[in-house]
Amino acid sequence: MFEAMALLCTLAGGACREAVLPGYAADTEAACVAALHAHPPDALASMEGIAPVSPRCQPRPPSTLTVTEVAPDTFVHRGAVEEPGPGNGGDVANLAFVIGADGVAVIDSGGSRAEGEAVYLAIRARTEKPIRYLILTHMHPDHIFGAAPLKEAGAEILGREGLTRAMAEREGTYEGNFARFIGEPGFLGTRMVAPDREVGAEESLDIGGHDLLLSPQPLAHTATDLTVLDKSTDLLFSGDLVFDSHTPTLDGSLLGWRKVLAALGAGPATRVIPGHGGPILPWPAGEVDTDRYLSVLETDARAAIKAGEPLSEASRTIGLEEAGHWRLFDVYNARNATAAFTELEWE
Known part of the structure; x- marks a missing residue:
């Protein structure tokens, strides 16, 4: 070819x-x-x-992307558990694609156009079937910046209701930050591409032998979380509602996130692809670490508020007992603590 x-x-x-x-x-x-x-x-x-x-x-050149077949016709790439930088080109989040009899669905696209091109080539190394869908699990740049080449390949881009607005509000910041983090040439040609269609209620996508249930979630990790359940394999693609190894990042609601995890845990999935780490975990056991971390944030933040601690002091101590369980803890925990304290202070 x-x-x-x-x-x-x-x-x-x-x-x-x-x-x-x-x-x-x-x-x-x-x-x-x-x-x-x-x-x-x-x-x-x-x-x-x-x-x-x-x-x-x-x-056709070979893909530089390593993928693992974790279920029939289901391939996952594990992003580096690192901050985005020149060494990883923004490849710091998990992504996946499912090959059906009628076409391909991609879940998340990576942190740069170059990574999106690698996803395209990884798919083409396995099938010439049409790439029908790109499903974006939420608004964060490490999951969305590879969308353009997949759209050029013919994919319809889907995201949760509100994703278009959230991306537009953050476009300049996200592009500026990732361009600075990754540098050139890794970020060359990268641009933000809005969804073609937003998902406001549960819907199914049938790609032939794989019935994918798209479920928009309430405010949790972000305000734009969308999960994908492959009913044929009972495999859940959680996006960043589930973390493994990488410290969870709170950009929505602590309490909402815990409620969403509880609801997902009661569902039919038997395995999960987290947004970071893994790349595949048993379910619902795979949510335990994420929920434990969020529980500690909640307990510590409530205690700090009750004790009358100022946020400046509380943000340095909330969640510290979790430090040994996560990578990048020093990068993310203080901002998570701030978000938790702020949310609970105004309950």
């Missing part, structure tokens, strides 16, 4: 990388070139700060 490729470089000419332009795959180079001439790629025009390039066709 042949794919359309382009050399992306900054206007200043300092950094470059080879990029895949999905949507032009063909059995022959001539057919790929003809498709490029018939429909020049819009993606290049949307890449701000990129020097003009001339796309070309070449044999």
Whole structure:
């Protein structure tokens, strides 16, 4: 197979990388070139700060993404349990794809366009079936910034009701931060892509042999959490409602998160793909560590409030007994403590 490729470089000419332009795959180079001439790629025009390039066709490159088949036709990539940086290119969250008889559904897309291209190539290494859906589990940049190449490949992007607005409100901050964290060339060509459709109530997607139940969740990890249950395998894709190894991050409601975990734990799933770590855990046992951490935050924050401690002092002690259980604890716990204290103080 042949794919359309382009050399992306900054206007200043300092950094470059080879990029895949999905949507032009063909059995022959001539057919790929003809498709490029018939429909020049819009993606290049949307890449701000990129020097003009001339796309070309070449044999399909291998994917740089490592994936594991955790259930029939179900593949998971485990992101690094690290802060996003040049060494990992923003690849710090788990993502997955399910291959059905009628097409492919992708759950989360990674932290950069380059990672989204790698997801596309990982899928194409296993099937030429159409990529029908990209399901975004929530708004955080390490889960959404790889969306563009999957959309170019034909995927309809789905997210929870409210995701479009949440992404728009944070677009500048997220793009600026990730561009700084990852640096060039890793972030070249990356842009935020809004959902094509928002999910406001439970719905099923049938991709042929895999019936995927999409469930928008109440305010919990964020205000935009969406879970996916594959009814054919009883496998739950939780997004960041479940963490493993990586310290949980609270960007919504502590109490709401605990309620959502309890409800999910009573559901039919037998295994879970967490947003970080794993990449696969038994269910509901897989929620224990996340809920224990949240429970400690709640207990400590209530005690600090009752004792009249100021937030500046309480944020340094809330949750400290959990330090030995998590990586990146020093990065995230203080802000989690602040969020927990603030929420409970106004109960």
